[in-house]
Amino acid sequence: MDEDENLQAIMGLIVNGGNAKSxxxxxxxxAKTGDFAGADAKLKEADVALSEAHNSQTGMLTKEASGDxxxxxxxxxxxxxxxxxxxTFRDLAGEIVDLYKKLANKA
Incomplete structure (x- = not known):
C-alpha cells in the first residue's frame, strides 16, 4: 500500500467514524424530544458511516495480511x-433511543 492509499484509508476511518458518532x-x-422516526433514521445514518469506515479498515487489514x-x-x-x-457510541446510542421509546410508551 503506497503512502497516498494509506492516508486515504486513514482519513476514511477518521471522517466516517466522526460522521457515525455525530x-x-x-x-x-x-429521541429525547420524542422524534423516534428521526432517531431511527439517524441510527441508520450512523450504521452507513460505520460500514464505510469498516470498508476502509478491511482494505488496510487485507493488504497487511497479504504481506504489504x-x-x-x-x-x-x-x-x-x-x-x-x-x-461504542453507536451501540450506546441505540440503547438510549430504546430507553426513550420505552419511557414514552409508559407515559
Missing amino acids: SAMEAIMA HVKVTLLMVHSQDHLMNAI
Whole structure:
C-alpha cells in the first residue's frame, strides 16, 4: 500500500467514524424530544458511516495480511481510536433511543 492509499484509508476511518458518532448523538437528541422516526433514521445514518469506515479498515487489514506492510503512525492509531469510539457510541446510542421509546410508551 503506497503512502497516498494509506492516508486515504486513514482519513476514511477518521471522517466516517466522526460522521457515525455525530449521527448517533443526533439520534439521542431526536429521541429525547420524542422524534423516534428521526432517531431511527439517524441510527441508520450512523450504521452507513460505520460500514464505510469498516470498508476502509478491511482494505488496510487485507493488504497487511497479504504481506504489504505499512508503517504504523500516530495518525493511523488515531484513526483506529476514532473508529472504535464511534462503534461504542453507536451501540450506546441505540440503547438510549430504546430507553426513550420505552419511557414514552409508559407515559
